[in-house]
Amino acid sequence: MTPTTSSDPVATGAVVADGIVVVDKPAGLTSHTVVARIRRLAGTRKVGHAGTLDPMATGVLVVGLNRATRLLGHLQLADKSYDATILLGASTSTDDAEGETVTTASTEALAGVTADGIEAAVAGFRGEISQIPSKVSAIKVDGKRAYERVRAGEEVELKARSVTISRYDVLDVRPGPEGISVDISVDCSSGTYIRALARDLGVRLGVGGHLTMLRRTRVGSFGISTAHTLEELAESFSFLPIADVAADTFPRFDADAEQAAAIRTGRPLAGLKLAPGQTAMFDPTGTFLALYEPHGPLAKPTAVFVS
Missing domain, CATH: 3.30.2350.10 (Pseudouridine synthase)
Incomplete structure (x- = not known):
């Protein structure tokens, strides 16, 4: 494009x-x-x-x-990619660096965390997993955002949900005075909370963890x-x-003048062999008109973008 x-x-x-x-x-x-x-x-x-x-x-x-x-x-x-840094050794109230520290691991506990141990723990989060979102997420609880309830001092309990982590790579492990920084790169489904991945990695390793950097690289x-x-x-x-965007995202159908007139008003079309799913419909001048999909012998609109 x-x-x-x-x-x-x-x-x-x-x-x-x-x-x-x-x-x-x-x-x-x-x-x-x-x-x-x-x-x-x-x-x-x-x-x-x-x-x-x-x-x-x-x-x-x-x-x-x-x-x-x-x-x-x-x-x-739905599919997104992130680069992030997790700090192992402390958990926070928000699962990221903006929250208050809740727990801090001992020097002895951190000394027992190795690069191989981190990789083994990360492997358990690949694929389809059950994840409890961060309490400061934008999920609504009884009509109010979870983060608003937390900031008001309320206790929030969110239900676990199924998400898919198709790639979870450990890029670097750097021990430091505040803990162990772990750089990661993740491909995941919509609804995945990277802060929750940081929190849960810390829990699995027994030292706590929170997110210190997050950059979304793809949507x-x-x-x-x-x-x-x-x-x-x-x-x-x-x-x-x-x-x-429409031409690069969906199969394209170039309508003749009569078909374009029908598409502009969202009328079903007969006799079109459209691919399964949505097809971008264009008029003879190249104007994007609508998205249509097959319904038996007819093609029907899912959204019309011209009036």
């Missing part, structure tokens, strides 16, 4: 069209704040994101503009190599047009 660039739309009075922005989120900002920045830079209020990142985390945040906000829910964004097909910082976007706004 080739990104489209423009000067600052706010300065020129222009409004960016439908598309996807891959942002390299900095540490210290919430995903909501990033969306607010993109609204200003893109000159549109209709902006949404997929896959929230914690303020301490950096990396890939996929943002939709205008009609592409609706496309986000249809993209294959679906959108990698860090295509991401732009907010500073770069402020200088030259870059986005992937919705038609390019």
Whole structure:
């Protein structure tokens, strides 16, 4: 996909069209704040994101503009990749470096943790596992975010959920004065909490653990190599047009004029042999119109993106 660039739309009075922005989120900002920045830079209020990142985390945040906000829910964004650093030797109230220290391992206990022992423990977290999310996650408990309840001093108990860790590599092990730093790289399913992986690795090794660095390097097909910082976007706004994203993500069908007229109003089409799943429908000018999927002898819309 080739990104489209423009000067600052706010300065020129222009409004960016439908598309996807891959942002390299900095540490210290919430995903909501990033969306607010993109609204200003893109000159549109209709902006949404997929896959929230914690303020301490950096990396890939996929943002939709205008009609592409609706496309986000249809993209294959479940698989994600992260680079992270775990500090073994202490557990915290938030399972990361921003929380208060809850337990600290003894020097003797840490001395018993070896690189081979860490690798053996990590192996137990590969594949489909049951994971209890961090208590400071955004999961709602009786209508209120878990992290809001924790910050209010409430006790929160979250249920375990099934997640898949398809890759969990130990990149480096570095003993230090505060504990043992372990650099990891992970491919996982949506809903996986890397903070929980840090916590659980520390529990399995008997010394406690928490996350000190987290960087998301991929969301679906959108990698860090295509991401732009907010500073770069402020200088030259870059986005992937919705038609390019659709064509690269789904099978493509180029409709004739009569078919395109029906697609624009979301009417079923007969006689089309579409591939299983969703197909991106285009009109004769190359405009992306809708996503359709087969239903018996008919092709029916799952989402129409033009009016």
